[in-house]
Structures are given as structure tokens and as C-alpha cells.
Amino acid sequence: MTARLGWAPYALLLPSLAFLVVFFATPMVQAFALAFEGPTGGFGLTHVERMLRDASFRSALLTTLALVVLVIPIQFALAMAMALVINARLKGEGLWLYVYALPLGISELAAGIVWVSIFTQSGWLNSILMGLGITDRQIVWQSAETPWLLIGAVVIAEAWRATSIIMIILVAGLQSIPREFLEAADVYGATTWQKIRRVVLPMLRPSLQVALILRTILAFQVFATVVAIAGTGLDVLAEEAQRWATDIDNDNVAAAYAGLILLLSMVGTVLFLVLLPTREEHQA
């Protein structure tokens, strides 16, 4: 059977392979070449060193890692709850799906600007708090002098904006769990919590793995929400890469930052592949 297929599968793979080589692999190799270019051509570490002693490097790295650590668990807890609500096939199931998926249709920057109108000193949040008599003066949420408040604002905006993509993946995963498994659990008198822990979560492992990898990679690239809400008050890696490329006009250091983001994303991916092996990987 396979022999008769001959070259056909490879021919079908060619277009996507060509696409990946031209639009992903080549720029990636070029970016690394830029990052490790010596002062007079050849190989050198001057640009990486420049990145390391950039005034904003340390804070950008720490803030990015803090955002990853804070945002992802919140998003997973929320997405899991949302997916279970949808999968419970309540009345108006379709409505819930649309409401939850709404942020998917809004661009990152637009979401950031909407959240600015909420958090800014004369914004919605302060108006509501003052209207309710909870505070009698406008609280400055977006101040670089209270970085945790600022990170908190970004976490809320990011959680709102990017939870739905995880929910969609989890809903698909939940719907692929055969009913018989849950019915069998019912027969043995399992509680809802036991069903989630013993049946749903193990069966969801591949979906969780995909969602975690996707979300972690995206979290390392977080950009527009931070720029909109925090301005120069909070540095993240993607913002530094953009700043070096556009404002400072130094593509080499920008490429070093981009390479670092790629490296962190790869480490994250490998970590999830090792920590959350799916059944096939177990058997292998």
C-alpha cells in the first residue's frame, strides 16, 4: 500500500515545507546571525553583551517571567471552569460559548486601550469605586512606583484577552472524551470532583499540553497590552526588541532580544513536553 503512494506524500508536503523555510527558518537563522555578528563581521558576542548591560534588560526579563508565572495558572483555572460550563450543556450553551469567545475577536492593542480607559486615573474603575463610596480619591493604578499594582493590571487585561483560546482547546478536548467513561464512573458512584480528577483531567492531558505550550510561547511575546497599560513604566522582552529595532535602530541588539525570547519559548516547550507526557510519549 505505502509503496504505491511513491513520491505523492512528499510532493504534498513541499508547499508547507517551502513556506516554513522561506518565512520561518530563514528569518530565524538571519536573526541569529544578526545577534551574533561581530563588530567587523564574523562571529562575536558584542551585541549579546550590549543586551545584557541594557538598563532595562534585568527588569524586562523579570517582568516577563513574572507575567508568565502569574498569568498562565489564572488563565488555566478560568479556562477549565469555562470549558466545563460549556460542556455541561446548560440551557443557552451556544450563548456561553459566544460570550466566552468574544475577546478572541479583539486585537491585542485594542484590548489594551480598552483596559487603559478602565485603569487610567480618571477612568472607569476609579469612577465606580468613588461612586460606591469605597474610596474618596482617584487611585493611580498605572504608576511605575507601584510595579505590583501595574503588573496586576496587566495580568487582569491579559487574562481577559487570552483565556478564550485555551478554553476553545479545552472544550475540543472535553468533547472528545467518550461518554461511556463518564457513565462508567457514574455507575461506580464517583462524585463530580472524582470524575474531574480521575477521568477528565487525565483524558485532557494532550489538550492541556498543547494549550500550555501555545499559551507559554504567547506569554513570552506579550507586548501590546503592556505598552498600552504601562507605557515605559514596565519593561518586557518583546517591547525591548521592538524598541531596539524601531527607536534605537539597532537590529543586532533587537535580534539578540528576539533570540532570547525564542530560547525561553523553547525551554518552556521542552519543559511541558517532559512534565506532561501524553500517553503515546509514555509508551515510547
Place this chain on the structure above:
Amino acid sequence: MIDNRDRWRLPALLAALMLVIVACAPAPAEVSPPADETAAATDGPGPTEAADAGEVVMISSQLNPTEEQETMRNEILADFNGTVDYIGAESGPFNDQIRAQEQAGEGEISLIGGLDGEFSAFAAEGFLTDLSDVAEDLADLNISEDYLELGRLGTDQQLYIPWMQATYIMVARNEALEYLPDGADVNDLTWDQLTEWGANIQAETGERRLGFPAGEDGLWHRWFQGFGYPAFTGGVNTTFASDAAVEMWDWLTETWQYVNPQSTTYGFMQEPLQSGEVWVAWDHVARLIGALEADPEAFTAFPVPSGPEGKAFMPVIAGLAIPTTAANPEGAKALIRYLLQPETQATTLQAVSFFPVIGTDLPADLSPGLQAEADAVAAQLAADDALPALLPVGLGDQGGAYNQVFRDAFQQIVMDGQAAAGVLDSLLPDLQAVFDASGAACWFPDPESEGPCQAG
């Protein structure tokens, strides 16, 4: 001695000329909505060329914010007899696109709008064509000979034509005025009095209400380059890490406790002024006009304060140049003539608050907001201790790296609370690297240098 006087000549003339132009602008006879005036300015036969100029691609580092780009396309360029593809660009892409076209030897860009300092780098690489014929065509508009001299960039060719000018001023909400320090004149403040003013406001209202555009899109680096450094140290680059500079940074650190902490998110100060988050702000005239136009009764525009070395401020001169590889050089020349016509210059002033560079009377009355700005600019220029500081000259693609040195210093000294002297010393090599890479000589008010400027 003669050298020293020459050194003063150009900035002094620049300042004098701005004063004349601002003073010549007619006072408003009646208050009327700006939209009507814009329409009035473009009524009549209009400055259109006889023949269709075809398609002209124009790239500009000025009028780059989205709203200004839209105004440029829909209002300022509306009556041009031809099609203009207008591209506003940040300094990085701006330099890249022009260099890419020169290296390719051909391309779409026919007209460049930029600052004096940006053109000097292009001219040094032989990118710009001689526009002496256009300058002759425009002789009856009385563009200042000093501005045209600037546009020759030290050669005998007219490498760019002056286009429009602006500067930076202060604006306060009127309710702030009652907290002015005792005996202080809002039109002749010192930076120390500004601190006291901010302290009074905070003591009385409980809020930090001074404001600076220190956000991602803000022009905060220009405050250091054209205001803080010259006012406190009498220089910028040669005094970067001096004792006087440390005093300036100590002043800023002390003042920051009265500055709204949300300033690190502000791009244009007109918005926080209008919302009342900020009561006293410094910014570019084009980024304050929104507040002054929306409610002229609520705001006061006034000159920037003085420091120990004088009332330093930065005049901004934008120009127009044609690259040697222009696809449509004749169309670009037609567009230059169009942009310099009195009607177009008036529209530019009304629409984006960049002041004219031509000597003829303006056909339109100024709206109250613009009049307030014009008065503040005139008072700033006329101050006894006025010290005009030039925009960076000859940095080319190092302009962004130059700005970054000042922003890094701000981040480390004011935001992170590190000692100014140590931070400034540690940034000196970065500043020197900018001059070594670009070969830029020192510019006023630093003393002239043989070869690249030496940071000190």
C-alpha cells in the same frame, strides 16, 4: 571671540525670526470654530499647480502620530493637484527606507520631510538633490535667509527647503494658578519655582499634578536635550556628566515627587490636562493644542521656566528634500511649492500647530488656542535669558541611540533611585559611541568641535 559670536549667530537669528513670525500672526478678530477657519484658508483659487503633478510618495519623520498623518492626508494635502501617498515614519524605519532606496539606486520615495539634523546625515552621504531652482521659485514668499542657509547644510546647494517650525511650551489648568509660589510670575518662572508650585498643589489638593510626557510615545528625551541640560549646565553633550548635570538630575528627582506617577504612560500631555489628572505640563506645541482648542478658557499657556544658565528651549525646524533616486522629482517639486504656499502654511498651522516658515502675512485669524500658544512662544523667545538649543545635528541613524542614553539615565536615576553621578559616568561611553559612529560634531549650545563631539 569672533568664533564665539558666530556660534551664537545662528540660534539667535533663529529665535529672532520665530519671534517675528509669531508676532506677525494677526490677532483673532472674533472667536470662531477652527473648522471654519481652515475652510476659509483653503477657499478661493487655492495654491494648486497648473498641471497634474502625478503620484508623489512622501515619507516624513514629522507629522507621524496617526491623527497628524490623517490630518496631513485629508486637510493639508487636500488641494494638491496630484496624488500624494503620505507615509509617516518613526526615525528607525524612516532612515532605513531612505537608505534602502539609495542603495537600490531606485525607489518610490520622491519627497522627504524631516528635521535639519536628519538631513545633514543624508546630505553627507550624497542622497539629496540641489533645490536651488525651487528656492528661487519661492523667492516671493520671503522664506528667511537664515532658514535657507540652514537648508544648505554648509554647502553651496539648497539641499532642503524649510517647511514648518515648532517648539515646546508649558500649559497649566487655570485652577493651578492660585497655588503659584509667592511672588512668582507664571510668564517668568524658574525650574525651582515649578517644584515649589508642584509642592503647593500637592499640599493643598493631596495630588501630584505636574506632568511630563515620559510614556512610550512621549517626547521626554527632548526635555533633557533642549531644556533641562542647557538650562542647568549651559551645554548638553560636553556637560553630560558634569557637576551641574548632577544638580539637574537631583532637581528632577526632587521634583518627581510632585509629578503624577502615571506620567510614564503619557504620550501627549493634552489628554491628562483635559481630564484634570495633570494641572501643569510641558510638551510640544502640537501635543498641547488639543486641550487649548477644546477649552481655551480653562488653560494658560506660558513659557518654559529658566535654569541657572538661562531659559533654554528647543526650536524645531522641519524641511523638505528630494532624494537623488526620486521616482517623480518634478511632482515632488510641485508638492514643495504647494506646501510652502501661504494658504497651505495657514492650514498646517490650524490643523497640526506647526508654525509657518514664510514671511508673508497669514490669511487666516488664529483660533484662541493657537493664539495662546503663539503668545507663549513669543514670550519664550523674547525672554532676556532666552537660550535656544538646537536639535541634534548629524546623528543620522544614531538619533535613536542618542535619545536612549537620556531615557536610560532617567530610568536609572529618577525611577530606580540610583546616584546620578555614577549613572552618568557609566553612560558616558554609550554617548561617546553615538558620536564616534555618526561622526557628529558638537552642536549649539555645546562649543563647536573638530571631529566627533567629545562627551564629558
